[in-house]
Amino acid sequence: MDYVKNTLLNSSSADLAVKMENFAAKFSGTIRQNAPMSEYTSWRIGGAADWLLEPASFDDVIMVLDFAQTNNVPLTIIGRGTNLLVSDNGIAGLVLRIGEALSQVDIWQEGEEYLVKAQCGALLAALSRQTAEAGLSGLEWACGIPGNLGGALMMNAGAYGSSIGEYVTEVEAVAYNDSENRKAVLQTLQGSALRFGYRSGCLAQDMVALSVTLRLQSGEREAACKRIGEILTSRRQNQPLEYPSAGSVFRNPENSHAGYLIEQAGCKGLTYGGAQVSEKHGNFIINLGGATATDVLQLIEQVRTIVAEKSGYVLETEVRLLGRKAE
Numbered sequence: 001m002d003y004v005k006n007t008l009l010n011s012s013s014a015d016l017a018v019k020m021e022n023f024a025a026k027f028s029g030t031i032r033q034n035a036p037m038s039e040y041t042s043w044r045i046g047g048a049a050d051w052l053l054e055p056a057s058f059d060d061v062i063m064v065l066d067f068a069q070t071n072n073v074p075l076t077i078i079g080r081g082t083n084l085l086v087s088d089n090g091i092a093g094l095v096l097r098i099g100e101a102l103s104q105v106d107i108w109q110e111g112e113e114y115l116v117k118a119q120c121g122a123l124l125a126a127l128s129r130q131t132a133e134a135g136l137s138g139l140e141w142a143c144g145i146p147g148n149l150g151g152a153l154m155m156n157a158g159a160y161g162s163s164i165g166e167y168v169t170e171v172e173a174v175a176y177n178d179s180e181n182r183k184a185v186l187q188t189l190q191g192s193a194l195r196f197g198y199r200s201g202c203l204a205q206d207m208v209a210l211s212v213t214l215r216l217q218s219g220e221r222e223a224a225c226k227r228i229g230e231i232l233t234s235r236r237q238n239q240p241l242e243y244p245s246a247g248s249v250f251r252n253p254e255n256s257h258a259g260y261l262i263e264q265a266g267c268k269g270l271t272y273g274g275a276q277v278s279e280k281h282g283n284f285i286i287n288l289g290g291a292t293a294t295d296v297l298q299l300i301e302q303v304r305t306i307v308a309e310k311s312g313y314v315l316e317t318e319v320r321l322l323g324r325k326a327e
């Protein structure tokens with residue numbers, strides 16, 4: 001298994017540092033050089049990103065895409081890092097993190113229905129709680145998912161039989177246009193442009209989601225909040241939330257469940273370095289402390305091999321791998 005991105009910089013890093021200084025004068029968000037990705041991922045794993053940029057406006061995002069294009073620098077987009085395994089060798093180029101600074105939420109009524117327009121840095125769990133408190137029904141299932149709305153959109157995050165794609169009516173995203181010099185432009189996607197699959201979102205990989213509009217129903221505030229309480233209790237009982245993890249490591253194969261297959265194959269408790277297949281939930285790999293991406297990858301391969309031998313199912317990863325390949 002390989003990491004998704006492994007492009008090297010064209011410009012020398014000294015060159016880029018000078019260009020970044022000029023860029024920073026126009027950028028209203030924050031910029032961090034050599035940012036340890038272990039601080040930006042729920043697994044607490046990952047080497048440094050050359051540059052980590054957190055935009056504070058849609059214009060900032062457009063500027064980052066144009067900067068990456070003009071300077072031929074690789075660009076990686078992340079949200080809260082709760083579904084990512086970042087290489088121990090870090091990430092080359094720019095990491096664009098959509099986070100707290102872009103998390104505005106607006107709710108309004110249209111006939112019997114309610115529309116919720118949220119920026120992609122809004123936390124999904126907070127949105128679930130906020131809409132329930134406002135007496136809206138639909139997002140209760142999302143209360144225990146720790147990522148943000150952009151990450152949820154890209155993963156078509158789901159639980160308890162629902163997934164985010166079912167509620168999405170419109171997405172604002174930045175993408176490169178078709179012109180020769182590829183300029184970044186803000187687009188609005190609706191209708192058939194919004195096709196979701198199992199844990200796969202509706203945007204192409206190099207698009208940046210900035211806001212999502214969701215359609216929810218009027219509901220009972222008390223019932224929605226009660227359901228949230230039940231879900232959170234059940235997740236605390238069944239998931240190893242006391243350890244850093246990235247949730248489910250493997251996708252569920254058709255007609256089965258990865259967690260069940262892993263448990264049946266006797267992989268629970270399997271340990272490699274600082275990483276362990278959780279005793280509580282077979283599809284979680286936890287960081288016992290000091291785990292590296294290499295430890296996790298080794299464990300992923302071991303689990304995959306054992307499960308394939310015992311059940312015939314070849315498990316595919318749900319977590320996304322980012323960063324430089326190991327030497």
Ligand SMILES: Cc1cc2nc3c(=O)[nH]c(=O)nc-3n(C[C@H](O)[C@H](O)[C@H](O)COP(=O)(O)OP(=O)(O)OC[C@H]3O[C@@H](n4cnc5c(N)ncnc54)[C@H](O)[C@@H]3O)c2cc1C
Nearest residue numbers: 079080081082083147148150151152154157158209246247
């Ligand atoms: C304890 C725990 C429990 C979990 N439970 C669930 C669960 O029940 N159901 C579930 O589906 N998932 C679950 N997850 C996984 C994870 O929380 C979700 O996949 C979440 O939606 C990822 O959001 P994120 O902001 O962390 O995205 P990231 O992990 O940062 O990114 C995920 C992907 O989305 C892309 N991306 C992120 N933001 C944007 C954006 N604005 N524009 C374009 N691309 C973007 C990234 O490039 C990457 O490919 C769990 C994780 C943990 C740690």
